[in-house]
Amino acid sequence: MKVLVPVKRVIDYNVKVRVKADGSGVDLANVKMSMNPFDEIAVEEAIRLKEKGLAEEIVVVSIGVKQAQETLRTALAMGADRAILIVAADDVHTDIEPLAVAKLLAAVVKEEAPGLVLAGKQAIDNDMNATGQMLAALLGWSQATFASSLDIAGDKARVTREVDGGLQTIEVAMPTVVTVDLRLNEPRYASLPNIMKAKKKPLEEKTAADYGVDVTPRLTVVKTTEPAGRKAGVKVGSVDELIAKLKDEAGVI
């Protein structure tokens, strides 16, 4: 079985995000970028499937700016076999919307014919949580989202999903799209020999036009703002004053 893992280059989760002065989005100039953490979990799961003998080849694909090469090399260093980069933007600030990404991935799936697509449940930059679902719909495949465990047996995949208030276990028919959640695994560190090998693994570069997909945005960003800062508190002089404030001003008692 071949496993396809889409990976996105996003702002590093350690970076304090700053909004651009004109409110058009987040400032990404010279900011540290890394692989979306959920995608890292998906790559790790694919490698584990390969180590268990359930997968033969892992293909990682990224869609975005040319610098996403680095993200793909990271996945190759972890243990993916080859990479496809679909260059669809020149500017790091251009985000490709989920539907366009899903269409491109669907085109890649048609070419590569994987038995499984393992994706992050969402990217930590825009938190859309839509691409995996859209991809399953476009392909007419089953889908299992928010996976916290995955067992593949023959033509079925048993997936435990993290849902509100508990866990749900479902069985889906293969081929399928699985989107992974935080607790599925803990991604490995790439070893030095694998980082060196990753340099020589194939990385194919394509464009959105090669797949005949229009990536023009359909959504308009009206504005982006930072969360309001915490307001200064007040010191109360007595318990009575506190109770009065909770009652009259806060209205909580």
Next chain:
Amino acid sequence: MPSYTAPVKDMQFLLHDLLNVTATGVAGYEDLDEGFTGAVLEEAGKVASAVLAPLNASGDREGCVLENGVVRTPKGFKEAFEAMKDGGWTALDCDPDYGGQGLPYLMGTAVGEIFVSANMAFNMYQGLTHGAYSAIHTHGTDAQKVMYLPKLVNCDWTGTMNLTEPHCGTDLGMMRTKAEPQADGSYLITGQKIFISAGEHDLAENIIHLVLAKAPGGGEGTKGISLFIVPKFLVKEDGNPGARNAVSCGKIEEKMGIHGNATCVMNYDGATGWLLGDLHKGMRAMFTMMNEARMGVGLQGYAVAEAAYQNAVAYAKDRLQGRAVTGAQNADGPADPLIVHPDIRRNLMDQKSFVEGARALTFWGAHMIDRSHREGDAAAEGLISLMTPVIKGFQTDKGFEMAVAAQQVYGGHGYIEEWGMSQFARDARITQIYEGANGIQALDLVGRKLAQDGGKHVMAFFEMVKAECKAHDGDDRMTGFVEPLKAASKQLQAAGMYFMQHGMKNPNAALSGSYDFMHLMGHVCLGLMWTRMAKAAHLALEAGKGDKAFYETKIATGRYYMARHLPACAMHLARIETGAETVMALPAEAF
């Protein structure tokens, strides 16, 4: 608890803007493109931040414990050591014929800094193993290489270096440990060695001790010394550890810092050893380890300062105390953060400008080592031989000073153990002492290295500085760099001249100034590096490359070093020129 983030951006700047590695033509450097070095440094940084740094403070608190002859390292060290081995990090610059990754020494230096900053005591287990690897790789027979190197490369076995004895450290000629030749070609080693870092521990299945001892017929003093391989477990024919050798750890020392590393008294009671290198030429073989170790300790000096600095900056931005003298900068808060205050700035700038300058000098030195080893470049070898005592002595003195400066930012919170800043100062302290105390480094520099090969290397250094000044003559962008460097270089030459004029007839006159000379030369070296970095930053800015703020910060930091550190050169020269008179004025009884 302190945290650590690898300074990948600064390292990338040094590799690609300053040294321009892929264009140097050094064998192996062609693979060091920006993407590759970035991937390596980022991944090393992840391991350092997530695996090693969290064990730094706990390892310090817990220390090592000796029970029934077995040393237990702090909790988590074993797992972290396995992670380092699994990641292939221990093999980074080792020979591919023995399982190494074959990357240049320069990459080993960059990655080494990251691991040392995260956890110096832990990283020593691997560092000493690398030293043993190098000594056997350089001086071992083919059979010895096959037997030991693959295991040392992947750290299944670790290494030690055994020089010091209770009554002799610096003066090894007085050594008592004996080696008696046996009929089968082996030797029986008897004696006691002290201060043996990583002498005994639970991280590896075997420990390969490299031991200096006196074999019969070698004459007096250091001439009679040979180097021996003494494994903790004798190696069987199949290459696996077999019977226990007669070597044991008698005690582990209580010490000021690096508690996570076991500092052992090692007893050799007729232990079986094998000669490494030529008989009675042990000092030469040991110096293969020693020179590498001195570079490594020079690196430790600024690497610990880097970790301390990162935390000092975070604290200075977070801690609210007092108002900025020019008006409140955090009007909504009860006070301004420490970083608004000029004296805190001075402190942080001292640290930042030293650490970045020392990193540049160390990377440059590593590049010289690659030039020497990979290209047979004799000039590079001469330069690094000259600079090794400067890198070791100056960078560790300053590194300790800066770790203390970082501690100072915390006020009382730096002095108590809770914040972890005291550990940086305590850990950094040893770097001034081991692998040749810094006074010995100064002696090596002035007494040996300056005159080496007829003074050829120091002349080459002066020429290098001169050429750098000349290259930027009249370049407005470089104001604030060229003049101070020129002045400092002249002061260094004047000091050298003083030694030449007075040293022969009064050696005390030269040696009374040797320590100042080492510092004077250290400042000139860092001034040279800052000048080069400023130029590289200007070129990058003009090319519109990357992060403008980064390059501007680089230039501003360099200006600070030139303006605030280089004036020390005049002081050092003034001291040197007073000679021995005041230093040696008192008879010993007057103390």
